[in-house]
Amino acid sequence: MPNLNKLKNLSGKMSIVGVSESDQIGKVPEKSPLALHAEAAINALDDAGFHLSDVDGLFTAGWSTLDIAEYIGVQPRYTDSTSVGGSSFVIHIAHAIAAISAGYCEVALITHGQSGRSDRAPQERHLGIPMVQFEYPYGIIGPPSSYSLACSRYMYQYGEDRTRNAMAEIAVSTRKWANLNPKAYFYDKGMTHDDYHNSKWVSWPFHLLDCCLVTDAGAAIIITTNERAKNARKKGVNILGVGEGHDHSMISQMPDLTKAFGIKTGPQAIEMSGISINEIDLAMIYDSFTYTVLVSLENIGFCKPGEGPDFLLEKSIKPGGNFPLNTNGGGLSYTHPGMYGIFTIVEAVRKLRNEAENRQIENCNLALAHGTGGLLSSTATVVLGI
Amino acid sequence: MKNDYNKPLPIPQPESDKFWNGLKKKEIWVQKCSSTNQYQFYPRTHCIFHNQNDIEWVKVSGDSTLFTYAIVYQAPMHSFLDDVPYVNALVKLNEGPIIPSNIVDIEPDPSNFKIGMKLKPVFVNVNKNFTLLKFRPA
Numbered sequence: 450m451p452n453l454n455k456l457k458n459l460s461g462k463m464s465i466v467g468v469s470e471s472d473q474i475g476k477v478p479e480k481s482p483l484a485l486h487a488e489a490a491i492n493a494l495d496d497a498g499f500h501l502s503d504v505d506g507l508f509t510a511g512w513s514t515l516d517i518a519e520y521i522g523v524q525p526r527y528t529d530s531t532s533v534g535g536s537s538f539v540i541h542i543a544h545a546i547a548a549i550s551a552g553y554c555e556v557a558l559i560t561h562g563q564s565g566r567s568d569r570a571p572q573e574r575h576l577g578i579p580m581v582q583f584e585y586p587y588g589i590i591g592p593p594s595s596y597s598l599a600c601s602r603y604m605y606q607y608g609e610d611r612t613r614n615a616m617a618e619i620a621v622s623t624r625k626w627a628n629l630n631p632k633a634y635f636y637d638k639g640m641t642h643d644d645y646h647n648s649k650w651v652s653w654p655f656h657l658l659d660c661c662l663v664t665d666a667g668a669a670i671i672i673t674t675n676e677r678a679k680n681a682r683k684k685g686v687n688i689l690g691v692g693e694g695h696d697h698s699m700i701s702q703m704p705d706l707t708k709a710f711g712i713k714t715g716p717q718a719i720e721m722s723g724i725s726i727n728e729i730d731l732a733m734i735y736d737s738f739t740y741t742v743l744v745s746l747e748n749i750g751f752c753k754p755g756e757g758p759d760f761l762l763e764k765s766i767k768p769g770g771n772f773p774l775n776t777n778g779g780g781l782s783y784t785h786p787g788m789y790g791i792f793t794i795v796e797a798v799r800k801l802r803n804e805a806e807n808r809q810i811e812n813c814n815l816a817l818a819h820g821t822g823g824l825l826s827s828t829a830t831v832v833l834g835i
Numbered sequence: 836m837k838n839d840y841n842k843p844l845p846i847p848q849p850e851s852d853k854f855w856n857g858l859k860k861k862e863i864w865v866q867k868c869s870s871t872n873q874y875q876f877y878p879r880t881h882c883i884f885h886n887q888n889d890i891e892w893v894k895v896s897g898d899s900t901l902f903t904y905a906i907v908y909q910a911p912m913h914s915f916l917d918d919v920p921y922v923n924a925l926v927k928l929n930e931g932p933i934i935p936s937n938i939v940d941i942e943p944d945p946s947n948f949k950i951g952m953k954l955k956p957v958f959v960n961v962n963k964n965f966t967l968l969k970f971r972p973a
Protein backbone atom coordinates (compact mmCIF):
# COMPACT_ATOMS: atom_id res chain seq x y z
CA MET A 450 0.00 0.00 0.00
CA PRO A 451 1.23 3.52 -0.69
CA ASN A 452 2.66 5.15 2.43
CA LEU A 453 0.71 8.39 2.67
CA ASN A 454 2.94 9.83 5.36
CA LYS A 455 5.98 9.49 3.14
CA LEU A 456 4.07 10.79 0.16
CA LYS A 457 2.96 13.85 2.11
CA ASN A 458 6.61 14.71 2.65
CA LEU A 459 6.98 14.84 -1.14
CA SER A 460 3.94 17.08 -1.57
CA GLY A 461 4.84 20.52 -2.90
CA LYS A 462 8.59 19.85 -3.17
CA MET A 463 8.78 19.79 -6.99
CA SER A 464 7.46 22.07 -9.67
CA ILE A 465 6.47 22.01 -13.29
CA VAL A 466 8.50 24.78 -14.88
CA GLY A 467 7.73 24.30 -18.56
CA VAL A 468 4.90 22.98 -20.73
CA SER A 469 4.17 23.09 -24.42
CA GLU A 470 2.51 21.48 -27.38
CA SER A 471 4.33 20.93 -30.66
CA ASP A 472 4.23 23.92 -33.03
CA GLN A 473 1.17 22.56 -34.79
CA ILE A 474 -1.42 20.07 -33.60
CA GLY A 475 -4.34 18.57 -35.46
CA LYS A 476 -3.50 17.46 -38.99
CA VAL A 477 0.29 17.46 -39.24
CA PRO A 478 1.21 14.91 -41.95
CA GLU A 479 4.45 16.77 -42.74
CA LYS A 480 5.98 15.82 -39.38
CA SER A 481 6.96 12.41 -38.01
CA PRO A 482 5.91 11.41 -34.47
CA LEU A 483 9.56 11.74 -33.38
CA ALA A 484 9.66 15.26 -34.74
CA LEU A 485 6.54 16.07 -32.70
CA HIS A 486 8.29 14.78 -29.55
CA ALA A 487 11.35 16.90 -30.23
CA GLU A 488 9.47 20.04 -31.18
CA ALA A 489 7.38 19.89 -28.01
CA ALA A 490 10.48 19.22 -25.90
CA ILE A 491 12.32 22.23 -27.31
CA ASN A 492 9.26 24.41 -26.83
CA ALA A 493 8.79 23.29 -23.22
CA LEU A 494 12.48 23.89 -22.45
CA ASP A 495 12.10 27.33 -23.96
CA ASP A 496 9.00 27.94 -21.81
CA ALA A 497 11.10 27.00 -18.76
CA GLY A 498 14.17 28.93 -19.84
CA PHE A 499 16.18 25.70 -19.59
CA HIS A 500 18.49 24.03 -22.10
CA LEU A 501 18.66 20.54 -23.52
CA SER A 502 21.90 20.04 -21.58
CA ASP A 503 19.99 20.57 -18.30
CA VAL A 504 17.84 17.47 -18.88
CA ASP A 505 19.03 14.42 -16.94
CA GLY A 506 15.77 12.48 -16.61
CA LEU A 507 13.66 11.32 -19.56
CA PHE A 508 10.14 9.93 -19.54
CA THR A 509 7.97 8.87 -22.45
CA ALA A 510 5.27 6.39 -23.47
CA GLY A 511 4.51 4.54 -26.68
CA TRP A 512 8.19 4.67 -27.57
CA SER A 513 11.41 3.55 -26.01
CA THR A 514 13.30 6.35 -24.31
CA LEU A 515 16.30 5.01 -26.28
CA ASP A 516 14.83 6.30 -29.52
CA ILE A 517 13.46 9.50 -28.04
CA ALA A 518 16.69 10.44 -26.21
CA GLU A 519 18.81 9.80 -29.27
CA TYR A 520 16.54 11.80 -31.57
CA ILE A 521 16.14 14.75 -29.20
CA GLY A 522 19.79 14.69 -28.20
CA VAL A 523 19.86 13.97 -24.46
CA GLN A 524 21.79 11.42 -22.40
CA PRO A 525 19.52 10.75 -19.44
CA ARG A 526 20.75 9.42 -16.10
CA TYR A 527 17.22 8.31 -15.29
CA THR A 528 15.09 6.65 -17.96
CA ASP A 529 11.44 5.59 -17.85
CA SER A 530 9.35 4.30 -20.76
CA THR A 531 6.32 3.32 -18.66
CA SER A 532 3.59 2.86 -21.23
CA VAL A 533 0.12 2.00 -19.94
CA GLY A 534 -1.99 4.01 -22.35
CA GLY A 535 -2.97 7.65 -22.40
CA SER A 536 -2.61 8.07 -18.64
CA SER A 537 1.12 7.31 -18.86
CA PHE A 538 2.28 10.91 -19.00
CA VAL A 539 0.36 11.75 -15.84
CA ILE A 540 2.00 8.72 -14.22
CA HIS A 541 5.36 10.07 -15.38
CA ILE A 542 4.83 13.09 -13.14
CA ALA A 543 4.61 10.78 -10.13
CA HIS A 544 7.70 8.92 -11.31
CA ALA A 545 9.62 12.13 -11.98
CA ILE A 546 9.13 13.52 -8.48
CA ALA A 547 10.12 10.15 -7.02
CA ALA A 548 13.28 10.03 -9.13
CA ILE A 549 14.23 13.63 -8.41
CA SER A 550 13.63 13.31 -4.67
CA ALA A 551 15.71 10.13 -4.56
CA GLY A 552 18.56 11.91 -6.30
CA TYR A 553 18.56 10.07 -9.62
CA CYS A 554 18.12 13.25 -11.63
CA GLU A 555 17.26 16.93 -11.26
CA VAL A 556 15.53 18.06 -14.44
CA ALA A 557 12.92 15.69 -15.84
CA LEU A 558 11.64 15.93 -19.39
CA ILE A 559 8.38 14.16 -20.22
CA THR A 560 7.66 13.97 -23.94
CA HIS A 561 4.79 12.83 -26.08
CA GLY A 562 4.43 12.69 -29.84
CA GLN A 563 1.96 10.76 -31.89
CA SER A 564 0.61 10.94 -35.42
CA GLY A 565 -2.68 9.20 -34.76
CA ARG A 566 -4.04 10.70 -37.94
CA SER A 567 -1.10 10.60 -40.32
CA ASP A 568 1.26 7.91 -39.02
CA ARG A 569 3.22 6.17 -41.77
CA ALA A 570 4.20 3.26 -39.50
CA PRO A 571 1.39 2.47 -37.04
CA GLN A 572 2.19 -0.11 -34.38
CA GLU A 573 0.33 -3.34 -33.65
CA ARG A 574 0.01 -5.36 -30.49
CA HIS A 575 1.66 -8.70 -29.79
CA LEU A 576 -0.70 -11.38 -31.10
CA GLY A 577 -0.25 -13.78 -28.20
CA ILE A 578 -1.60 -11.54 -25.44
CA PRO A 579 -4.95 -12.51 -23.93
CA MET A 580 -6.72 -9.41 -25.30
CA VAL A 581 -5.89 -10.40 -28.86
CA GLN A 582 -6.55 -14.06 -28.17
CA PHE A 583 -9.93 -13.77 -26.42
CA GLU A 584 -11.49 -10.45 -27.50
CA TYR A 585 -10.23 -9.63 -30.99
CA PRO A 586 -11.77 -12.70 -32.70
CA TYR A 587 -15.20 -11.40 -31.64
CA GLY A 588 -14.60 -7.90 -32.91
CA ILE A 589 -14.12 -6.45 -29.44
CA ILE A 590 -11.28 -4.37 -30.76
CA GLY A 591 -10.17 -0.92 -29.73
CA PRO A 592 -11.48 1.71 -27.35
CA PRO A 593 -15.01 2.39 -28.73
CA SER A 594 -15.96 -1.31 -28.46
CA SER A 595 -14.61 -1.68 -24.98
CA TYR A 596 -15.69 1.60 -23.40
CA SER A 597 -19.20 1.19 -24.84
CA LEU A 598 -19.52 -2.17 -23.09
CA ALA A 599 -18.73 -0.45 -19.78
CA CYS A 600 -21.07 2.46 -20.48
CA SER A 601 -23.91 0.09 -21.37
CA ARG A 602 -23.56 -1.59 -17.97
CA TYR A 603 -23.47 1.82 -16.26
CA MET A 604 -26.71 2.77 -18.03
CA TYR A 605 -28.31 -0.46 -16.87
CA GLN A 606 -27.29 0.18 -13.26
CA TYR A 607 -27.98 3.90 -13.05
CA GLY A 608 -30.50 4.75 -15.77
CA GLU A 609 -30.10 5.22 -19.50
CA ASP A 610 -31.80 8.60 -19.99
CA ARG A 611 -30.02 10.48 -17.23
CA THR A 612 -26.69 9.00 -18.33
CA ARG A 613 -27.41 10.03 -21.91
CA ASN A 614 -28.28 13.59 -20.85
CA ALA A 615 -25.04 13.88 -18.92
CA MET A 616 -23.00 12.56 -21.85
CA ALA A 617 -24.68 15.08 -24.18
CA GLU A 618 -23.90 17.90 -21.77
CA ILE A 619 -20.24 16.88 -21.61
CA ALA A 620 -19.98 16.78 -25.41
CA VAL A 621 -21.69 20.16 -25.92
CA SER A 622 -19.94 22.01 -23.09
CA THR A 623 -16.52 20.68 -24.03
CA ARG A 624 -17.12 21.93 -27.57
CA LYS A 625 -17.95 25.38 -26.17
CA TRP A 626 -14.56 25.44 -24.47
CA ALA A 627 -12.90 24.35 -27.72
CA ASN A 628 -14.58 27.28 -29.43
CA LEU A 629 -12.44 29.53 -27.17
CA ASN A 630 -9.17 27.75 -27.98
CA PRO A 631 -7.58 28.64 -31.34
CA LYS A 632 -5.45 25.47 -31.17
CA ALA A 633 -8.53 23.25 -30.91
CA TYR A 634 -9.42 21.02 -33.84
CA PHE A 635 -13.03 22.16 -33.62
CA TYR A 636 -12.30 25.80 -32.75
CA ASP A 637 -14.54 27.01 -35.57
CA LYS A 638 -17.30 24.47 -35.25
CA GLY A 639 -20.17 24.64 -32.79
CA MET A 640 -22.26 21.75 -31.48
CA THR A 641 -25.86 21.70 -30.29
CA HIS A 642 -27.60 19.05 -28.23
CA ASP A 643 -29.45 18.07 -31.41
CA ASP A 644 -26.14 17.64 -33.24
CA TYR A 645 -25.09 15.31 -30.46
CA HIS A 646 -28.23 13.19 -30.47
CA ASN A 647 -28.35 13.06 -34.28
CA SER A 648 -24.75 12.01 -34.77
CA LYS A 649 -24.32 8.48 -36.11
CA TRP A 650 -23.77 5.44 -33.93
CA VAL A 651 -20.22 4.22 -33.59
CA SER A 652 -20.79 1.51 -31.01
CA TRP A 653 -24.12 1.84 -29.23
CA PRO A 654 -24.46 3.45 -26.68
CA PHE A 655 -21.83 5.77 -28.19
CA HIS A 656 -22.69 8.33 -30.81
CA LEU A 657 -19.87 9.71 -32.93
CA LEU A 658 -19.93 12.82 -30.72
CA ASP A 659 -19.28 10.71 -27.62
CA CYS A 660 -15.89 9.81 -29.09
CA CYS A 661 -12.60 11.66 -29.02
CA LEU A 662 -10.74 12.95 -32.03
CA VAL A 663 -7.85 11.22 -33.79
CA THR A 664 -5.16 13.82 -34.46
CA ASP A 665 -1.43 14.41 -34.75
CA ALA A 666 0.22 16.21 -31.83
CA GLY A 667 3.12 16.39 -29.43
CA ALA A 668 3.53 17.86 -25.96
CA ALA A 669 6.20 18.04 -23.28
CA ILE A 670 6.63 18.93 -19.60
CA ILE A 671 9.68 19.97 -17.58
CA ILE A 672 9.84 19.17 -13.85
CA THR A 673 12.52 20.11 -11.35
CA THR A 674 13.09 20.89 -7.68
CA ASN A 675 11.53 24.04 -6.23
CA GLU A 676 15.08 25.28 -5.76
CA ARG A 677 16.02 25.01 -9.42
CA ALA A 678 12.57 26.24 -10.35
CA LYS A 679 13.66 29.65 -9.04
CA ASN A 680 15.92 29.90 -12.11
CA ALA A 681 13.02 29.25 -14.47
CA ARG A 682 11.57 31.91 -16.70
CA LYS A 683 8.13 31.70 -15.11
CA LYS A 684 6.75 30.87 -11.69
CA GLY A 685 6.72 27.11 -11.13
CA VAL A 686 3.52 25.15 -10.61
CA ASN A 687 3.70 22.99 -7.50
CA ILE A 688 3.06 19.24 -7.67
CA LEU A 689 0.93 18.58 -4.59
CA GLY A 690 -0.41 15.07 -5.00
CA VAL A 691 -0.12 12.05 -7.26
CA GLY A 692 -1.67 8.61 -7.64
CA GLU A 693 -1.26 5.88 -10.22
CA GLY A 694 -2.28 2.31 -10.91
CA HIS A 695 -4.23 -0.18 -12.99
CA ASP A 696 -6.46 -3.17 -12.38
CA HIS A 697 -6.90 -4.90 -15.78
CA SER A 698 -5.90 -4.68 -19.41
CA MET A 699 -8.81 -5.93 -21.56
CA ILE A 700 -12.36 -4.83 -20.81
CA SER A 701 -13.72 -8.29 -19.99
CA GLN A 702 -11.27 -8.47 -17.06
CA MET A 703 -12.35 -5.16 -15.49
CA PRO A 704 -13.27 -5.93 -11.86
CA ASP A 705 -16.29 -3.58 -11.85
CA LEU A 706 -17.35 -2.10 -15.19
CA THR A 707 -18.68 1.05 -13.53
CA LYS A 708 -15.59 1.80 -11.43
CA ALA A 709 -12.17 2.50 -12.91
CA PHE A 710 -8.97 2.67 -10.87
CA GLY A 711 -9.57 6.36 -10.19
CA ILE A 712 -11.33 5.10 -7.07
CA LYS A 713 -7.80 4.57 -5.73
CA THR A 714 -5.72 7.20 -7.50
CA GLY A 715 -8.11 10.15 -7.03
CA PRO A 716 -8.47 9.91 -3.25
CA GLN A 717 -4.72 9.23 -2.88
CA ALA A 718 -3.72 12.33 -4.85
CA ILE A 719 -6.14 14.50 -2.90
CA GLU A 720 -5.10 13.15 0.48
CA MET A 721 -1.41 13.55 -0.37
CA SER A 722 -2.14 17.18 -1.31
CA GLY A 723 -3.68 17.92 2.07
CA ILE A 724 -6.59 19.67 0.37
CA SER A 725 -10.30 19.01 0.18
CA ILE A 726 -11.80 18.01 -3.15
CA ASN A 727 -14.19 20.96 -2.91
CA GLU A 728 -11.24 23.33 -3.19
CA ILE A 729 -10.38 22.23 -6.74
CA ASP A 730 -10.80 25.18 -9.13
CA LEU A 731 -10.24 23.28 -12.38
CA ALA A 732 -10.80 19.64 -13.35
CA MET A 733 -8.94 18.32 -16.40
CA ILE A 734 -10.37 14.84 -16.90
CA TYR A 735 -9.19 12.63 -19.76
CA ASP A 736 -12.12 12.46 -22.18
CA SER A 737 -11.48 9.56 -24.51
CA PHE A 738 -15.26 9.40 -24.48
CA THR A 739 -17.94 11.51 -22.79
CA TYR A 740 -18.57 8.50 -20.57
CA THR A 741 -14.96 8.46 -19.39
CA VAL A 742 -15.48 11.91 -17.86
CA LEU A 743 -18.72 10.92 -16.17
CA VAL A 744 -17.31 7.83 -14.53
CA SER A 745 -13.97 9.49 -13.66
CA LEU A 746 -15.67 12.31 -11.74
CA GLU A 747 -17.41 9.68 -9.62
CA ASN A 748 -14.27 7.59 -9.20
CA ILE A 749 -12.15 10.52 -8.06
CA GLY A 750 -14.79 11.46 -5.50
CA PHE A 751 -16.43 14.62 -6.85
CA CYS A 752 -19.69 12.74 -6.31
CA LYS A 753 -20.88 9.27 -5.34
CA PRO A 754 -21.15 6.27 -7.71
CA GLY A 755 -24.18 6.71 -9.96
CA GLU A 756 -24.60 10.38 -9.03
CA GLY A 757 -22.42 11.72 -11.84
CA PRO A 758 -25.39 12.65 -14.05
CA ASP A 759 -27.01 14.72 -11.29
CA PHE A 760 -23.68 16.31 -10.37
CA LEU A 761 -23.01 17.36 -13.96
CA LEU A 762 -26.44 18.86 -14.44
CA GLU A 763 -26.43 20.67 -11.07
CA LYS A 764 -23.01 22.16 -11.75
CA SER A 765 -22.32 24.16 -14.85
CA ILE A 766 -19.35 22.86 -16.82
CA LYS A 767 -19.52 25.23 -19.79
CA PRO A 768 -17.47 28.45 -20.07
CA GLY A 769 -18.52 30.81 -17.29
CA GLY A 770 -19.89 27.94 -15.20
CA ASN A 771 -19.06 27.07 -11.60
CA PHE A 772 -17.25 23.81 -12.40
CA PRO A 773 -14.65 24.45 -15.11
CA LEU A 774 -14.01 21.11 -16.83
CA ASN A 775 -11.73 20.28 -19.76
CA THR A 776 -11.25 23.92 -20.60
CA ASN A 777 -8.92 23.33 -23.57
CA GLY A 778 -11.73 21.57 -25.42
CA GLY A 779 -10.52 18.13 -24.37
CA GLY A 780 -9.79 15.03 -26.37
CA LEU A 781 -13.31 15.40 -27.71
CA SER A 782 -12.84 18.76 -29.45
CA TYR A 783 -9.26 20.07 -29.02
CA THR A 784 -6.84 17.24 -29.79
CA HIS A 785 -6.43 13.50 -29.20
CA PRO A 786 -3.51 11.86 -30.96
CA GLY A 787 -4.08 8.48 -29.26
CA MET A 788 -2.55 9.07 -25.84
CA TYR A 789 -3.91 12.43 -24.67
CA GLY A 790 -3.03 12.46 -20.96
CA ILE A 791 -0.17 14.96 -21.16
CA PHE A 792 -2.46 17.64 -22.55
CA THR A 793 -4.53 17.69 -19.34
CA ILE A 794 -1.35 18.84 -17.56
CA VAL A 795 -0.41 21.41 -20.20
CA GLU A 796 -3.80 23.07 -19.85
CA ALA A 797 -3.84 22.91 -16.04
CA VAL A 798 -0.44 24.60 -15.88
CA ARG A 799 -1.55 27.34 -18.26
CA LYS A 800 -4.64 28.03 -16.21
CA LEU A 801 -2.69 28.10 -12.93
CA ARG A 802 -0.23 30.56 -14.50
CA ASN A 803 -3.10 32.71 -15.66
CA GLU A 804 -2.02 32.51 -19.29
CA ALA A 805 -5.00 30.84 -20.95
CA GLU A 806 -6.08 34.07 -22.65
CA ASN A 807 -9.80 34.32 -23.39
CA ARG A 808 -10.54 30.96 -21.79
CA GLN A 809 -8.81 31.85 -18.51
CA ILE A 810 -10.88 31.30 -15.38
CA GLU A 811 -10.69 33.59 -12.35
CA ASN A 812 -8.91 32.62 -9.14
CA CYS A 813 -7.51 29.36 -10.43
CA ASN A 814 -5.18 28.14 -7.67
CA LEU A 815 -5.76 24.40 -7.51
CA ALA A 816 -6.18 22.06 -10.47
CA LEU A 817 -6.74 18.34 -10.71
CA ALA A 818 -5.66 16.37 -13.79
CA HIS A 819 -6.80 12.80 -14.28
CA GLY A 820 -5.64 10.41 -16.97
CA THR A 821 -7.27 7.16 -18.06
CA GLY A 822 -5.41 4.72 -20.26
CA GLY A 823 -5.92 1.48 -22.11
CA LEU A 824 -9.48 0.19 -21.88
CA LEU A 825 -10.43 2.00 -18.65
CA SER A 826 -7.40 0.07 -17.45
CA SER A 827 -4.95 2.52 -15.90
CA THR A 828 -5.53 5.83 -14.19
CA ALA A 829 -3.37 8.57 -12.80
CA THR A 830 -4.36 11.63 -10.82
CA VAL A 831 -2.27 14.73 -10.18
CA VAL A 832 -3.12 17.76 -8.04
CA LEU A 833 -1.32 20.98 -8.96
CA GLY A 834 -1.26 24.31 -7.17
CA ILE A 835 0.23 27.77 -7.42
CA MET B 836 -16.86 -23.32 -43.46
CA LYS B 837 -15.13 -20.58 -45.35
CA ASN B 838 -11.51 -20.67 -46.41
CA ASP B 839 -11.33 -16.93 -46.91
CA TYR B 840 -11.94 -16.11 -43.25
CA ASN B 841 -9.93 -12.94 -42.71
CA LYS B 842 -10.87 -11.75 -39.22
CA PRO B 843 -8.40 -11.99 -36.34
CA LEU B 844 -7.98 -15.55 -35.13
CA PRO B 845 -6.79 -16.55 -31.69
CA ILE B 846 -3.17 -17.55 -31.29
CA PRO B 847 -3.55 -20.03 -28.44
CA GLN B 848 -0.80 -20.26 -25.88
CA PRO B 849 0.08 -23.58 -24.21
CA GLU B 850 -2.11 -22.81 -21.19
CA SER B 851 -5.17 -22.10 -23.35
CA ASP B 852 -4.98 -25.02 -25.82
CA LYS B 853 -7.51 -26.98 -23.79
CA PHE B 854 -10.08 -24.18 -24.05
CA TRP B 855 -9.75 -23.74 -27.81
CA ASN B 856 -9.54 -27.49 -28.53
CA GLY B 857 -12.68 -28.02 -26.44
CA LEU B 858 -14.70 -25.59 -28.51
CA LYS B 859 -13.99 -27.64 -31.64
CA LYS B 860 -15.82 -30.52 -29.94
CA LYS B 861 -18.63 -28.18 -28.73
CA GLU B 862 -17.29 -28.40 -25.20
CA ILE B 863 -16.61 -25.46 -22.89
CA TRP B 864 -13.72 -26.04 -20.52
CA VAL B 865 -12.88 -23.45 -17.89
CA GLN B 866 -10.61 -23.34 -14.88
CA LYS B 867 -11.62 -23.24 -11.24
CA CYS B 868 -9.81 -23.06 -7.96
CA SER B 869 -10.11 -26.43 -6.22
CA SER B 870 -9.74 -24.77 -2.79
CA THR B 871 -12.53 -22.21 -3.01
CA ASN B 872 -14.44 -23.23 -6.17
CA GLN B 873 -13.99 -19.77 -7.69
CA TYR B 874 -13.74 -19.79 -11.48
CA GLN B 875 -11.20 -17.90 -13.49
CA PHE B 876 -11.32 -16.90 -17.13
CA TYR B 877 -9.05 -16.82 -19.19
CA PRO B 878 -6.89 -19.92 -18.61
CA ARG B 879 -3.64 -19.46 -16.76
CA THR B 880 -0.98 -21.69 -15.24
CA HIS B 881 -1.73 -20.47 -11.72
CA CYS B 882 -4.73 -19.57 -9.58
CA ILE B 883 -5.20 -15.79 -9.44
CA PHE B 884 -6.98 -16.09 -6.10
CA HIS B 885 -4.16 -17.88 -4.27
CA ASN B 886 -1.05 -17.61 -6.44
CA GLN B 887 -0.94 -21.38 -6.24
CA ASN B 888 -1.46 -24.20 -8.69
CA ASP B 889 -4.71 -25.41 -7.17
CA ILE B 890 -6.57 -25.12 -10.45
CA GLU B 891 -8.60 -27.75 -12.21
CA TRP B 892 -10.34 -27.80 -15.58
CA VAL B 893 -14.10 -28.33 -15.54
CA LYS B 894 -16.62 -28.64 -18.36
CA VAL B 895 -19.56 -26.21 -18.15
CA SER B 896 -22.80 -26.04 -20.13
CA GLY B 897 -22.56 -22.50 -21.42
CA ASP B 898 -25.88 -21.57 -19.84
CA SER B 899 -25.39 -17.94 -18.97
CA THR B 900 -26.80 -14.43 -18.73
CA LEU B 901 -26.07 -11.15 -20.50
CA PHE B 902 -23.82 -8.98 -18.34
CA THR B 903 -23.44 -6.10 -20.79
CA TYR B 904 -23.58 -5.51 -24.53
CA ALA B 905 -22.84 -2.94 -27.20
CA ILE B 906 -23.84 -2.71 -30.85
CA VAL B 907 -20.98 -2.01 -33.21
CA TYR B 908 -21.87 0.13 -36.24
CA GLN B 909 -18.40 1.26 -37.23
CA ALA B 910 -16.21 -1.73 -38.06
CA PRO B 911 -12.94 -1.70 -36.13
CA MET B 912 -11.17 -3.48 -39.02
CA HIS B 913 -11.94 -3.91 -42.71
CA SER B 914 -12.68 -7.58 -42.18
CA PHE B 915 -15.72 -6.68 -40.04
CA LEU B 916 -17.28 -4.35 -42.64
CA ASP B 917 -19.80 -6.97 -43.79
CA ASP B 918 -20.84 -7.76 -40.23
CA VAL B 919 -21.95 -4.39 -38.89
CA PRO B 920 -24.09 -3.86 -36.99
CA TYR B 921 -23.00 -6.74 -34.75
CA VAL B 922 -23.37 -7.26 -31.03
CA ASN B 923 -20.45 -7.40 -28.63
CA ALA B 924 -21.16 -8.74 -25.18
CA LEU B 925 -19.73 -9.78 -21.89
CA VAL B 926 -21.49 -12.97 -20.89
CA LYS B 927 -21.71 -14.27 -17.34
CA LEU B 928 -21.57 -18.05 -17.22
CA ASN B 929 -23.91 -19.50 -14.60
CA GLU B 930 -20.80 -20.71 -12.77
CA GLY B 931 -19.61 -17.10 -12.39
CA PRO B 932 -16.86 -16.14 -14.81
CA ILE B 933 -17.41 -13.37 -17.36
CA ILE B 934 -16.29 -13.99 -20.93
CA PRO B 935 -16.15 -11.78 -24.03
CA SER B 936 -18.29 -12.84 -26.97
CA ASN B 937 -21.00 -11.92 -29.47
CA ILE B 938 -24.77 -12.32 -29.28
CA VAL B 939 -26.19 -13.83 -32.47
CA ASP B 940 -29.65 -14.82 -33.78
CA ILE B 941 -31.18 -11.52 -32.64
CA GLU B 942 -31.92 -8.21 -34.36
CA PRO B 943 -29.23 -5.79 -33.22
CA ASP B 944 -31.54 -3.21 -31.67
CA PRO B 945 -31.31 -2.11 -28.03
CA SER B 946 -35.03 -2.78 -27.56
CA ASN B 947 -34.36 -6.50 -28.03
CA PHE B 948 -31.83 -6.72 -25.25
CA LYS B 949 -32.25 -6.90 -21.53
CA ILE B 950 -29.21 -7.14 -19.31
CA GLY B 951 -29.64 -10.31 -17.29
CA MET B 952 -31.44 -12.14 -20.13
CA LYS B 953 -30.71 -15.86 -20.35
CA LEU B 954 -28.33 -17.10 -23.04
CA LYS B 955 -27.27 -20.38 -24.63
CA PRO B 956 -23.95 -21.14 -26.32
CA VAL B 957 -23.52 -21.28 -30.10
CA PHE B 958 -20.41 -22.93 -31.50
CA VAL B 959 -19.30 -21.19 -34.68
CA ASN B 960 -16.72 -22.99 -36.80
CA VAL B 961 -14.73 -20.31 -38.57
CA ASN B 962 -12.22 -22.63 -40.27
CA LYS B 963 -10.91 -26.13 -39.78
CA ASN B 964 -8.77 -25.06 -36.84
CA PHE B 965 -11.01 -22.71 -34.91
CA THR B 966 -14.42 -22.62 -33.34
CA LEU B 967 -15.60 -19.45 -31.63
CA LEU B 968 -17.98 -19.44 -28.67
CA LYS B 969 -20.92 -17.13 -29.30
CA PHE B 970 -24.30 -16.89 -27.57
CA ARG B 971 -27.99 -16.57 -28.47
CA PRO B 972 -31.08 -15.81 -26.42
CA ALA B 973 -32.21 -18.94 -24.53
Ligand SMILES: [Zn+2]
Pocket residue numbers: 868869870871882883884885886887889890
Ligand atom coordinates in the same frame (compact mmCIF):
# COMPACT_ATOMS: atom_id res chain seq x y z
ZN1 LIG C 1 -6.82 -21.20 -5.66
